[in-house]
Amino acid sequence: MALTSAVSAAHVWAETPEVDTRPLSVTASLARFAPHLLALAFPLSSLTFVLTGPHRGWVALLFVLPIITSMLFDAHGGVTTRPPAAQVAKWPFDALLLALTLLQLTNVCLLGRMLSHAPSVFSLETIVAMIVVGSSSAYSGIVVAHELIHRPGKLWQTAGRLLLASVLYEHFFTEHVRGHHVRVGTRDDPATARFGESFSRFYLRTVPAQFRSAWRLESARLGDADMAWYDARQLRNRVLHGVVIELSIAAALGLAFGAAALVAHLLQAWWATRSLEVVNYFEHWGIERRHRRVLPAHSWDTHSRFTYFALTGLSRHADHHAFASRPYQQLRVWEDSPKLPTGYLAMFWLVLARNRRFQKLMTAELRRRKLGPFAPADQIEA
Numbered sequence: 001m002a003l004t005s006a007v008s009a010a011h012v013w014a015e016t017p018e019v020d021t022r023p024l025s026v027t028a029s030l031a032r033f034a035p036h037l038l039a040l041a042f043p044l045s046s047l048t049f050v051l052t053g054p055h056r057g058w059v060a061l062l063f064v065l066p067i068i069t070s071m072l073f074d075a076h077g078g079v080t081t082r083p084p085a086a087q088v089a090k091w092p093f094d095a096l097l098l099a100l101t102l103l104q105l106t107n108v109c110l111l112g113r114m115l116s117h118a119p120s121v122f123s124l125e126t127i128v129a130m131i132v133v134g135s136s137s138a139y140s141g142i143v144v145a146h147e148l149i150h151r152p153g154k155l156w157q158t159a160g161r162l163l164l165a166s167v168l169y170e171h172f173f174t175e176h177v178r179g180h181h182v183r184v185g186t187r188d189d190p191a192t193a194r195f196g197e198s199f200s201r202f203y204l205r206t207v208p209a210q211f212r213s214a215w216r217l218e219s220a221r222l223g224d225a226d227m228a229w230y231d232a233r234q235l236r237n238r239v240l241h242g243v244v245i246e247l248s249i250a251a252a253l254g255l256a257f258g259a260a261a262l263v264a265h266l267l268q269a270w271w272a273t274r275s276l277e278v279v280n281y282f283e284h285w286g287i288e289r290r291h292r293r294v295l296p297a298h299s300w301d302t303h304s305r306f307t308y309f310a311l312t313g314l315s316r317h318a319d320h321h322a323f324a325s326r327p328y329q330q331l332r333v334w335e336d337s338p339k340l341p342t343g344y345l346a347m348f349w350l351v352l353a354r355n356r357r358f359q360k361l362m363t364a365e366l367r368r369r370k371l372g373p374f375a376p377a378d379q380i381e382a
Contacts, residue, residue, distance in 0.1 A: 054118060060124060104136070108133070116256075142276050148163070207273075301337040
């Protein structure tokens with residue numbers, strides 16, 4: 001891999017983001033935490049949906065309105081660049097992660113219970129359930145899982161893996177932490193969207209490639225990256241364990257609540273993981289890493305206030321990639337990172353419905369910052 005000059009890399013890292021180092025009282029810590037309660041909006045809306053169902057016709061469609069409203073808030077709700085507080089209390093932020101974890105698992109179970117009364121396997125309510133519960137599974141389930149699998153404690157990581165299993169994507173634990181974070185911004189990373197690549201092409205490429213990469217990483221950990229799937233050592237393969245857990249959850253829901261519940265579970269998982277891949281798509285689109293170390297300039301950020309609080313700090317993705325174990329409430333703003341044209345939720349419409357417009361805006365930002373394919377040749381060493 002070609003390397004950017006040490007002088008250029010040092011310049012990027014010299015511009016350290018601001019951090020609020022003032023001691024905070026309990027009241028001040030809670031005031032800092034309070035806006036993050038917005039992260040409860042999606043799972044609580046989903047919980048209301050599954051507790052009050054089954055619904056009649058248009059009533060079910062009303063539960064889609066909060067998702068549409070959230071996209072509008074995300075696009076027009078302002079920005080936040082407030083630096084994190086170094087001495088803020090940790091327990092409220094951890095308690096929120098625990099609450100979101102329990103809500104996700106509860107929603108998945110109650111979805112099956114609600115659909116046990118469905119008149120048919122495929123109905124309007126099944127489709128609405130896919131969107132409502134699937135969106136909650138993405139915005140709170142997968143986003144929280146992403147936070148947890150980066151935590152050093154085994155209990156946190158196990159909780160994250162269970163959340164991923166609830167959307168049939170447990171292999172993300174292996175591929176994301178040991179694959180994506182190591183290879184981000186390179187051709188070897190299946191989760192990095194290439195310059196000029198449409199979402200449809202990216203999706204078809206990345207989904208199977210990420211699973212293959214995760215399996216290969218586990219095989220290598222067990223002694224041989226090329227070992228056969230039937231090798232006895234594969235019994236200790238964590239990706240295989242994840243598949244077994246996912247199938248067990250799906251089978252249990254199907255046996256307990258019927259075919260409609262199983263179909264709804266599969267559909268919400270598909271919607272959630274497709275949403276995840278939309279995020280993967282724009283978080284590194286067009287980035288070409290030429291540094292040996294991952295820098296803030298290798299990830300797209302947004303200053304969207306709604307994204308920051310509703311998605312537990314995910315908007316500050318550049319700092320996350322530079323310091324992967326940093327808790328979400330401590331993530332900092334890097335001005336050196338390329339900036340998305342809008343917040344994460346609003347980006348969904350842009351990516352899926354106006355992909356040419358998306359690529360035009362992203363290309364302009366890369367060109368302005370001289371990143372990706374527009375990096376000056378004199379900054380590259382052979």
